[in-house]
Amino acid sequence: MIAADPVSMTQKADLIDLAMLSDRSIEHLLEDAAWLARLQAEKEPLPTLRDGTTVATLFFEPSTRTRNAFLQAAHLLGAQTLAVEAESASIRKGESLEDTIAALEALGVDVIVLRHPQAGAAWRAAQVCVQARVINAGDGTNAHPTQALIDLFALRQRFGEIRGLKVLVLGDLLHSRVARSDLWALHRQGAICLASGPATLLGPLPPWVQQVTDPDPVLPEVDAVLLLRLQRERMEEELIPSLREYRARFGMTSERAALLREEAVILHPAPVNRGVEIDDAVMRDPRTLVFRQMQIGVFVRMAALRWVMQGGIAC
Ligand code: CP
Numbered sequence: 001m002i003a004a005d006p007v008s009m010t011q012k013a014d015l016i017d018l019a020m021l022s023d024r025s026i027e028h029l030l031e032d033a034a035w036l037a038r039l040q041a042e043k044e045p046l047p048t049l050r051d052g053t054t055v056a057t058l059f060f061e062p063s064t065r066t067r068n069a070f071l072q073a074a075h076l077l078g079a080q081t082l083a084v085e086a087e088s089a090s091i092r093k094g095e096s097l098e099d100t101i102a103a104l105e106a107l108g109v110d111v112i113v114l115r116h117p118q119a120g121a122a123w124r125a126a127q128v129c130v131q132a133r134v135i136n137a138g139d140g141t142n143a144h145p146t147q148a149l150i151d152l153f154a155l156r157q158r159f160g161e162i163r164g165l166k167v168l169v170l171g172d173l174l175h176s177r178v179a180r181s182d183l184w185a186l187h188r189q190g191a192i193c194l195a196s197g198p199a200t201l202l203g204p205l206p207p208w209v210q211q212v213t214d215p216d217p218v219l220p221e222v223d224a225v226l227l228l229r230l231q232r233e234r235m236e237e238e239l240i241p242s243l244r245e246y247r248a249r250f251g252m253t254s255e256r257a258a259l260l261r262e263e264a265v266i267l268h269p270a271p272v273n274r275g276v277e278i279d280d281a282v283m284r285d286p287r288t289l290v291f292r293q294m295q296i297g298v299f300v301r302m303a304a305l306r307w308v309m310q311g312g313i314a315c
Contacts, residue, residue, distance in 0.1 A: 011311040011312070012129070012130075012131060012132075012133055012311070013133060013307065013308050013310075013311050013312025014122075014126040014129075014133050014134045014135070014136075014308065014312075015133075015134075015135045015136060015145055015146070015304055015307065015308055015312075016122050016123050016126060016134065016136045016143070016145070017123075017136065017142070017143040017145055017181070018143070018145045018148055018149070018181055018184060018185050018188075019143075019184050023188065025307070025312065025313075026149070026152075026185070026188070026189075028307070028313060029149055029300070029303045029304065029307055030149065030152060030153055030156065030303075032302075032303040032306060032307070033149065033153055033296070033299040033300045033302065033303040034153070034157075034299070036299045036302050036303060037296070037299040040076075040299070046076055046077065046302075047077065047306070048077055048078035049074075049077045049078060049079045049305065049306070049309055050309070052080070053074075053077075053078075053079040053080070053110045053111070053309065054079065054080045054081070054082060054108060054109045054110050054111075055070065055071075055074040055079045055080070055081050055082070055109070055110065055111045055113065055305060056081070056082040056083075056084055056104050056109040056111070056112050056113065057070055057071060057081070057082070057083050057084065057113045057137070058084045058086060058089075058100070058101075058104065058112055058113065058114050058115075059086055059114075059115040059137065060086045060091075060114075060115060060116045060117060060121075061115050061116070061117055061138065063115055063137070063138075064270075064271065065269075065270060065294050065297055066113075066115065066137045066138065066144075066146065066147070066297070066301075067083070067113075067115070067137070069294070069297040069298045069300075069301045070113045070135075070137065070301045070305075071083060072298050072301075073298050073299075073301035073302040073304075073305055074111075074305060076298070076302060077302055077305055077306070079110075079111075079305070082104075082107075082109060084104070090103075097116065097121060097124060097125065098124065098125070098128045101114075101125045101128045101129060101132075101134075102128050102129075104132065105128070105129050105130065105131065105132040109132050110131070110132060110133065110309065111132065111133045111134075111135060111305060111308055111309065112125060112129070112132055112133070112134050112135070113134075113135045113137050114134060114135070114136060114137060114139075115137040115138045115139075116138075116139050116140070117140050118139065118140050119139050119140035119141060119142035119143075120139060120140075120142065121139045121140070122134055122135075122136035122137075122139045122143075123136075123139075133308035133309065135304055135305075135308060138177055139177065140177065141174075141175050141176065141177050141180070141234065142177050142180065143177050143180060143181045144177040144178045144180075144181050144269070145181055145304075146297070146300050146301060146304055147177075147178050147181060147182070147269050147297075148178070148181035148182045148184070148185040149185075149300045149303075149304070150269075150293050150296045150297050150300050151178075151182050151185075151186075151226065151267055151269075151293065152185055152186070152189065153296050153299075153300060154265070154267060154289050154292060154293055154296055155167075155191075155223075155224060155265070155267075157296075158265055158289075159223060161189075162186060162189035162190055162191050163189060163190030163191070164190060164191070164192070165186075165191045165192070165223040165224060166191070166192045166194065166218075166221060166222045166223050166224075167186055167191050167192070167193055167194065167222065167223065167224045167225075167226060168194045168195070168196060168212070168215060168218060168219070168222045168224070168225045168226070169182065169183060169193065169194070169195045169196075169209075169225075169226045169228065170195075170196050170197060170215055170225055170226065170227055170228065170250060170252075171197050171201070171227055171228030171229070171230065171250060171277055172197060172198075172201045172228050172229065172230045172231050173195055173197055173201060173202050173203055173205070173228065174200070174201045174202060174203035174239075175201070175231035175234040176228045176229075176231065178226075178228065178269045179195075179226075179228055182226060183195070183206065183209060184206075187206070187208050187209075192210075193208060193209045193210070194209065194210045194211075194212050194218060194222065195209050195210070195211055195212065196211070196212040196213070196214070196215040196218075196250065197228070197250055198239065198240050198246065198249070198250065199213075200239040200240065201230075201239055201240070214249075215250060215256070216256065216259060219256060219259035219260050220259050220260070220261065222260070222264060223261075223263070223264055223265070224264060224265045224266070224267060225252065225260065225264070225265075225266050225267070226267045226268070227252055227266065227267065227268040227272075227277045227278055228268075228269070228277070229268070229269070229270075229271060229272065229273060229277060230243075230246065230273055230276060230277065243273075243276050246276060246277075247275065247276050247277075250277075251275075251276060251277055251278065251279065252266060252277065252278040252279065252282050253279050253282070254279055254281045254282060257279075257281075257282045257285055257287070260287065262287075264287060265287050265288075265289050266278070266282065266285065266287055266288040266289065266290075267289055267290070267293060268288075268290045268293075269293065270290055270293070270294065272290065
């Protein structure tokens with residue numbers, strides 16, 4: 001049973017990477033998000049964080065979903081928010097990430113939600129803080145733990161459990177922190193993981209991921225396809241011949257979607273490149289959960305905020 005009382009200050013916990021969490025913690029986060037979603041749907045009062053809790057977002061890369069979902073989550077939990085504009089922060093004057101984080105802690109911020117282009121940035125930030133908790137909202141190509149929780153939530157909501165599901169991750173795995181976090185979490189929860197995409201964009205895959213050169217033959221067998229955005233901003237050279245060829249070989253066109261079973265689902269963390277990774281018509285397909293994933297995002301972020309403020313219970 002999860003108490004609806006204001007949470008108390010306990011030990012410091014950070015949410016950096018799902019690989020650092022126990023199965024019990026992941027289960028707790030998913031159950032808490034589901035409980036919060038139910039309360040919201042039934043218009044029941046939501047729990048609050050302790051009085052005066054301040055949540056700061058510090059994003060060094062663009063974001064629509066993650067940043068605003070965290071802000072919305074903090075508001076729903078009764079917290080104060082501070083949306084720090086990285087563009088106008090003193091980092092532009094040469095201040096280090098560590099000093100920026102220390103400054104936010106000195107201002108009394110309780111939770112820092114950080115997105116940064118460098119892998120390991122959230123971990124570095126967490127080492128600086130004595131009291132403030134750090135949540136990784138995406139660090140370079142490394143990890144995006146709350147997106148992976150959203151995707152687990154969406155699959156559990158549709159299928160009941162993850163164990164035994166066959167999930168194809170399709171697209172630019174090389175540059176994708178979502179792929180890294182999702183593949184780890186799916187494997188840990190007992191899913192069968194497949195990956196496909198241009199050879200130049202697959203990168204090294206863990207041994208438990210089955211590489212598929214052509215996605216089409218496996219589409220009728222899979223329960224879910226997780227599409228990934230082509231991250232052209234992270235490509236130092238052209239790694240695909242053309243967007244047209246990418247769509248023809250790996251895009252979720254109507255023809256490819258027709259190969260999927262009626263019960264299968266299509267996920268994409270978004271933002272999407274329409275007409276490249278996914279066609280407009282497939283975005284409207286009832287099996288496509290892209291906007292559902294965004295709705296789930298608020299409850300997952302509420303659970304993440306509660307979890308770090310509760311000292312990472314069930315760690
Ligand atoms: N999925 C995701 O991280 O989206 P944003 O970049 O908009 O936050």
